[in-house]
Amino acid sequence: MQRNEITWQAGGQQGEGLESLGAILARTLSHQGYDLYGFRQFSSRIKGGHTNYKIRISAQPVGTINKECDLLVALDQDTLSNEALTVGENGIILAEKALAANFSGKTEILAVPFADIAKQNGTIMQKNIVALGCTAALFGLGEECFELQLRKEFGKKGEEAVAANVAVFKAGMEFIRTEAPALLGRLVLPKIAEKAPKLFLLGNEAMAFGALSAGARFMAAYPITPASEVMEYMVKKVKEFGGQMLQAEDEIAACTMTIGASYGGARAFTATSGPGFSLMAEAIGLAAMTETPLVIVHSQRGGPSTGLPTKHEQSDLFAAIYNTHGDTAKIVLSPSTVEEAFYDTFEAFNLAEEYQCPVIVLADLQLSLATQTMAVPEYERLSIRRGKLADGTKLPPIKSPEYFPRYSLATDDGVSMRVLPGTPNGICLGTGLEHDESGRPSEAKAMRRQQTEKRLRKMQTFLTAYSKALYIDAPYEEADILLIGMTATRSCIAEATAALREEGQKINHVQIRLLSPFPAKELTPYLQKAKKIIVIEHNATAQLANLVRMNIEGCPHLESILQYDGDIMYPEELVTRCKEVL
Amino acid sequence: MAVLQDFRNNVKPNWCPGCGDYAVQAALQQAAVKLGLEPHQLAIVCGIGCSGRLSGYVYAYGMHTTHGRALPFAQGLKLANPELNVIACGGDGDGMAIGLGHTYHSIRRNVNITYVLMDNHVYGLTKGQTSPRSDLGFKTKTTPTGNIETPVATLEMALSAEASFVAQGFSTQLQELTDLIVAAVKHPGFSLVNVFSPCVTFNKVNTYDWFKERLVDISTFADYDRHDKGKVLQCILEHEGLLTGLLYEDKNKKSYEEVSGLASDNQMQAVRKFTTAEFNKLLEDFR
Numbered sequence: 001m002q003r004n005e006i007t008w009q010a011g012g013q014q015g016e017g018l019e020s021l022g023a024i025l026a027r028t029l030s031h032q033g034y035d036l037y038g039f040r041q042f043s044s045r046i047k048g049g050h051t052n053y054k055i056r057i058s059a060q061p062v063g064t065i066n067k068e069c070d071l072l073v074a075l076d077q078d079t080l081s082n083e084a085l086t087v088g089e090n091g092i093i094l095a096e097k098a099l100a101a102n103f104s105g106k107t108e109i110l111a112v113p114f115a116d117i118a119k120q121n122g123t124i125m126q127k128n129i130v131a132l133g134c135t136a137a138l139f140g141l142g143e144e145c146f147e148l149q150l151r152k153e154f155g156k157k158g159e160e161a162v163a164a165n166v167a168v169f170k171a172g173m174e175f176i177r178t179e180a181p182a183l184l185g186r187l188v189l190p191k192i193a194e195k196a197p198k199l200f201l202l203g204n205e206a207m208a209f210g211a212l213s214a215g216a217r218f219m220a221a222y223p224i225t226p227a228s229e230v231m232e233y234m235v236k237k238v239k240e241f242g243g244q245m246l247q248a249e250d251e252i253a254a255c256t257m258t259i260g261a262s263y264g265g266a267r268a269f270t271a272t273s274g275p276g277f278s279l280m281a282e283a284i285g286l287a288a289m290t291e292t293p294l295v296i297v298h299s300q301r302g303g304p305s306t307g308l309p310t311k312h313e314q315s316d317l318f319a320a321i322y323n324t325h326g327d328t329a330k331i332v333l334s335p336s337t338v339e340e341a342f343y344d345t346f347e348a349f350n351l352a353e354e355y356q357c358p359v360i361v362l363a364d365l366q367l368s369l370a371t372q373t374m375a376v377p378e379y380e381r382l383s384i385r386r387g388k389l390a391d392g393t394k395l396p397p398i399k400s401p402e403y404f405p406r407y408s409l410a411t412d413d414g415v416s417m418r419v420l421p422g423t424p425n426g427i428c429l430g431t432g433l434e435h436d437e438s439g440r441p442s443e444a445k446a447m448r449r450q451q452t453e454k455r456l457r458k459m460q461t462f463l464t465a466y467s468k469a470l471y472i473d474a475p476y477e478e479a480d481i482l483l484i485g486m487t488a489t490r491s492c493i494a495e496a497t498a499a500l501r502e503e504g505q506k507i508n509h510v511q512i513r514l515l516s517p518f519p520a521k522e523l524t525p526y527l528q529k530a531k532k533i534i535v536i537e538h539n540a541t542a543q544l545a546n547l548v549r550m551n552i553e554g555c556p557h558l559e560s561i562l563q564y565d566g567d568i569m570y571p572e573e574l575v576t577r578c579k580e581v582l
Numbered sequence: 583m584a585v586l587q588d589f590r591n592n593v594k595p596n597w598c599p600g601c602g603d604y605a606v607q608a609a610l611q612q613a614a615v616k617l618g619l620e621p622h623q624l625a626i627v628c629g630i631g632c633s634g635r636l637s638g639y640v641y642a643y644g645m646h647t648t649h650g651r652a653l654p655f656a657q658g659l660k661l662a663n664p665e666l667n668v669i670a671c672g673g674d675g676d677g678m679a680i681g682l683g684h685t686y687h688s689i690r691r692n693v694n695i696t697y698v699l700m701d702n703h704v705y706g707l708t709k710g711q712t713s714p715r716s717d718l719g720f721k722t723k724t725t726p727t728g729n730i731e732t733p734v735a736t737l738e739m740a741l742s743a744e745a746s747f748v749a750q751g752f753s754t755q756l757q758e759l760t761d762l763i764v765a766a767v768k769h770p771g772f773s774l775v776n777v778f779s780p781c782v783t784f785n786k787v788n789t790y791d792w793f794k795e796r797l798v799d800i801s802t803f804a805d806y807d808r809h810d811k812g813k814v815l816q817c818i819l820e821h822e823g824l825l826t827g828l829l830y831e832d833k834n835k836k837s838y839e840e841v842s843g844l845a846s847d848n849q850m851q852a853v854r855k856f857t858t859a860e861f862n863k864l865l866e867d868f869r
Contacts, residue, residue: 239843257658421622
């Protein structure tokens, strides 16, 4: 039977090779032209502890995973206990032989001696490759499809390693073909009409690639889940372009170095998560006060404090906007798809230079760590804009004690001309203190007022010019419900929207892509033409709903759907929860 | 060629009359002239405190950052803008309390910048509290019965962090201090210049006279070898760190720029879009 899409899931103990199993399978399917969305649940430890990897495979674009799966590979008891119920009708469980014997559920289960097959054909460490072979057989894919990725994964260990893994893979295939021929054909993958060129990557890689494409050549950062892959990509790539990724002693240093490099003329950035972002609060204030461009990728996880290091949450929304003391002018972007993650990060560098302020790219764990199919970025769409940056060859001569008016008040848009240190005739000062037009400390009342207004005016200029504040899918002039979300819930809400529309509900959907300054003017009309508004977010205090209320005068009543258990939201569950609100 | 006047601005420092920091300001300006720099080729990056105001008192590019963070800022600046001469400045509160971690890591990282640390054993700008460099028993507003915490051993710490250049000066010895800063800027790596810069208002113990009585110039030692770390350390311990001069130098340690490869290929100033060929090659990783 052919399906529109199939969801595959495998679970086991960390260290059993679940990650490479999922990666080889996903990359192979990606090569075959499928759209994929992969998500791995894991714990904050290296070996031991349950982990599972779920991949949704489709002939159409997919932007999230669902709760239900069609094929479950269980290498440990936790997988069987926790995930067996997610296997849908016609679904199959492949379980390690000893575990299968004790299974009392109703789902069809096949006992597979993963460990024995691995040992007979190689080593116990290759249980994951046995599972890969079983999966291939059930999906109706030949070994030739997998050879490329097996080679990529094991090629660096030599030809023998490749051959050994191919042998184990084949043994897994053979087991299904001989022991369970009745299952063949049950989970045949959808046909791909035409293979469009696509990318398959982590959200973090999309952001790092966006940064590199924007000309970022300096990154200082401190490792943290779920943002470290941004560093890992940069360290692999940036040397080739004369840049540097520096692992700093802490996030305070990382962020302050980034500001130093940016002041010096480089495009520089850092990436972190909540705990690191808290430490960066001080530096963000410095960038705002000295009007130095700064880009921070902030991927949220469960908080407060160390919180849930490996689990999804969207509870740093207020921190992203307000963690710095004082009236701080900053931009907070919130990409909601892997494509937006790339383009928004690219654009963040333009905005940081054009508006001379901190720009936070606020992602979340799901967006950062899901492996996703992505449309190839359009080269022509990418342009680098550096804003008001003085051309050193055109500055009129100055001599001590004259200074270049770095913080000139003669500006309608609030942005003054920036000059890079080292430029002749551009000498100026900078300080975290309030200052005059040359950057000298000043406590004069009028200067304080004017400089404050100048900094804040930049945000008004930006808000007027920015066109990507909202993702809008709102076909109804009079909607029954408006669903509002941010960051990675985009596809989940879109799928729930489609399901509810099929039932005859008039659903509009708006995903907020700009959190600060808040696009109140753009959002207001959609609030007005909905009978009911539901704000969907992953935190306990309805931060997004409160942000909307704070920014919209006479804001209508907002309902909230909140989730803060560390798990991501599934479309099926969201449909149910929307109906509860109705 | 720039002259001393070119490095002066018309800003009157907010330091007390007699403050040791005036000498550091003067030494920096004289060193810049001796080095043959033009004002735009120099950037002074400061932290917070009395010493932190120095970036506003020298006519050069100046950045007055946050408390304790002059060094991270200065390192980022230097890596991005390698032609610039970057001097970070701060006090003992800045570099030995809130920023101690950055000081240690900067020393071991060895980015080619100079750090001038003005050590007066007390917090001045907040009007007289203890510092991590205060002597045991030193009475301040926050240690009314005397400091009970052992002071940070600046020089020993620097050596333990594999410093490649450690010097120490004193505010009354302007010529020596100038020469030390010149040597520090020329040193291809991280150079630490610790300066005893007395606070005339809040430290009535570690005064100019107190230092004058105790400080020993290493040039008075017949067999001092600044390349022999063991002997340097022994000398520092014997004199409780109260020495002046270029105390230690390691000419073999490579700078961060050299080790990282940035010395031969640094394109951070060239902000540009990828060519289509470069872009397409990067896409291949994700196919």
